[in-house]
Amino acid sequence: MSSPLKEYRVYCFDARMKIVTSDFIKAASDEDAIAMAHARGFGTQCELWEQRRLVATLVQEEERRQA
Template identity: 45%
Template structure:
């Protein structure tokens, strides 16, 4: 039997750290949510939230 999915909110920011979009993903756990968001690609900064809990802050790597 599979684990129930949680809805994680994704907040993406631009280079000036201003919120530019809010999305959501369904995942079974924090690790899966992080992997899904990393696979989606994002701007210079991205936060993943599970309700009121900040799961991760990701920063896009820039090519030199």
């Protein structure tokens, strides 16, 4: 049986940290959601959230994971 998909939100910011785009991703794991966000491409910086939990901060080609 496969894991249920979780819903993640992706918020992308401009250089002044104003939200310029937001999107939803459904994925089975944090790693899958991060990979999907990378595949979509993004601007200066994005944050990946699962409900109220910050999963990762994506900065161009690098990422910083939250504990």
